[in-house]
Amino acid sequence: xxxxxxxxxxxxxSWLEKLDxxxxxxxxxxxxxxxxxxxxxxxxxxxxxxxxxISRLRGQELGFNSKEATTSKKKYKNINFQxxxxxxFTINEIVDMPGTMDxxxxxxxxxxxxxxxxxxxxxxxxxxxKYISQIEWDIRRTIEALGASNKERKRINIIATHIDExxxxxxxxxxxxxxxxxxxxxxQIYETxxxxxxxxxxxxxxxxxxxxxxxxMESVINDCQK
Ligand SMILES: Nc1nc2c(ncn2[C@@H]2O[C@H](COP(=O)(O)OP(=O)(O)O)[C@@H](O)[C@H]2O)c(=O)[nH]1
Ligand SMILES: [Mg+2]
Numbered sequence: 641x642x643x644x645x646x647x648x649x650x651x652x653x654s655w656l657e658k659l660d661x662x663x664x665x666x667x668x669x670x671x672x673x674x675x676x677x678x679x680x681x682x683x684x685x686x687x688x689x690x691x692x693x694i695s696r697l698r699g700q701e702l703g704f705n706s707k708e709a710t711t712s713k714k715k716y717k718n719i720n721f722q723x724x725x726x727x728x729f730t731i732n733e734i735v736d737m738p739g740t741m742d743x744x745x746x747x748x749x750x751x752x753x754x755x756x757x758x759x760x761x762x763x764x765x766x767x768x769x770k771y772i773s774q775i776e777w778d779i780r781r782t783i784e785a786l787g788a789s790n791k792e793r794k795r796i797n798i799i800a801t802h803i804d805e806x807x808x809x810x811x812x813x814x815x816x817x818x819x820x821x822x823x824x825x826x827x828q829i830y831e832t833x834x835x836x837x838x839x840x841x842x843x844x845x846x847x848x849x850x851x852x853x854x855x856x857m858e859s860v861i862n863d864c865q866k
Pocket of ligand 1: 684685686687688689690691692693739801802803804805845846847848
């Protein structure tokens, strides 16, 4: 720990080293244990918020690299995330993938291999017919893959981002989900999950807002335990 760096010459084999180990142990035990939540894989069409979502989890500054599109698959290990209520969780691995269509097959394999599956949709684009048919296609394929993999107990977690730029922005966050369920596109998604007997849930958030992100992760992590 610290002592090693403050007194490097005195440190080795001295009582300082023993004290250091004891202090380290003590501090470790005082910290709340971090829940291990398994591996995450995140996908969605370009600009749905994948990089922003992962940057927030990694405690990275937003916008640092979100301007440029992710062009290759990136994996991050052991992400520790501290919640505002003092609890913490560790994501064992998180996979960030390019949002381009040619990644669909790669995604479908990741869906089978990872513990938690997150597909992001941009709520502000739910009026764009072309976008709707793209996400409905991706989601149907994802649900099929889950259903066919003997992993149907695994959920599809849909995160509806950009709520602040959507028609749902005027509703208080705690009602957003009830209102969302009345939307045709969202209802269609729920119908697809029940058609394939795969469970799924649609969360919503403004990823640019710290509080909204915290609320989102509270529900997500709570549901990860089940
Ligand atoms: N207003 C708003 N902007 C967002 C939200 N999520 C992401 N953005 C912005 O949308 C753009 C695309 O996000 P990014 O994370 O790069 O998407 P990716 O292409 O899926 O990785 C960036 O300019 C983000 O700052 C959100 O919930 N609300
Ligand atoms: Mg990206």
